[in-house]
Amino acid sequence: MIARVKGVMTTKDEEKGMRDMRKKNESEHKHLNTPLPNIEMMEGMKAGRRMRPKGVSAEVMDMTGNKENGKAGKGSSEPFPNVEGTLAELSEREITEILQARQQYERILEMARKYEEMLKTAEQKKKEIKPHVFKEIKEKYGMDEKEIRQAFKERERKKEILDIIINAIEKGGSKACEDKQFREYMDAWKRIRTIEKMTEEDVRKIAVFMDEARKYLEEKTAAKGKKEIHHTGRMNKETIEILKQIKENGGTIAWKELLKYGREELRLDTDTFNKRRWTLLSKGYIERDGTEVKLTPKGYARLEEEGY
Incomplete structure (x- = not known):
């Protein structure tokens, strides 16, 4: 009786062992059931490097890469690494x-x-x-x-x-x-x-x-100022832009607005802007009128000479 019981237990143990071995084999060879990659996927591989195949976006590659590396992908609470445009990748100048x-x-x-x-x-x-x-x-x-x-x-x-x-x-x-x-x-x-x-x-x-x-x-104003112009060479770009800004505002602009334009639009520091302003004032292209700056006939004429 005891021998019979032992025989039954041995048989059960053997069956359990065989089942475990079968599961292990299936797990180890599971990749054999995975379909082979297509030709485009194969063309996307070079020198052992993981390349992005045609028609596959960078975001999808990031997701698959995270999955292969055991990292979080879509749906995870972890953010994607290496995402373009993150604050960490922006230089101080870009910011x-x-x-x-x-x-x-x-x-x-x-x-x-x-x-x-x-x-x-x-x-x-x-x-x-x-x-x-x-x-x-x-x-x-x-x-x-x-x-x-x-x-x-x-x-x-x-x-x-x-x-x-x-x-x-x-x-x-x-x-x-x-x-x-x-x-x-x-x-x-x-x-x-x-x-x-x-x-x-x-x-x-x-x-x-x-x-x-x-x-x-x-x-008419430009023609009047042409006789008064005495200069050599062309004006620098920033100085021309300052004259154009005054002209586009009807020939008169508030001094504060012009200074703001120089700093924000032309990106000139205060010292450089004041040099440009002094050049225009000393040559008679602009004049101060209280809190405003006016374009003179000479200024109109100079802009016309510059092609504006």
Whole structure:
């Protein structure tokens, strides 16, 4: 009886041992059931290095790499290592540039809100004063808004119109006046001469409502300053940008705003900016007017020479 029991126990022990051995073998050879990698995967391997196959993103490779190394992957509380763009990988210069860009963005937004309010007020004011301005111009020069606008456009063809008139007179003499087209060119010439004889103050009033008048005023101011320019060589980039900034603000800008522009947009330190400012002041390209800086006729002329 005892022998029989022992035999049964031995048989059970042997069966258990065989089951354990079978599980161990299955575990050790489990990789044999894994499908072989495709050709693209094989091409992605070079000199024993783990390469990223075509069509597989870097993030997926990071995840698989973490899994192979026993590290956390997607869904784990541990962060991925080696993720591009982390703070640790940013240099001090890059961090400074990011912060400066943010400051500039916020400053531009604030300026945009400020100018939007100013424009709303200005547009309302323009509507109110427009009838009075053009009534005054009509009384002084005999031209209404439509004729003035037409005159500024015709002025762009000033040389062409004058040549046609001269040629017609040379060919037909006094009989040229009988030609309808000739009379139209003569009327255009009179309109051109009328706006060219307007006072600068009156042109400024019109420029509030017409871009053509503003452009004409800038050209006239630049022409006046050309005679006063004495220089050698070209201006440096920062100095030109300072002049351009003043011009783009209508020829006048608050001193604090210009200083802020130099620091944040041109990234000039205070000492360098003051040197640029002194150069512009000493050469007569800008002038101080209380808390504001103005672009002089000489400044307009110099910008024109520089191609702006």
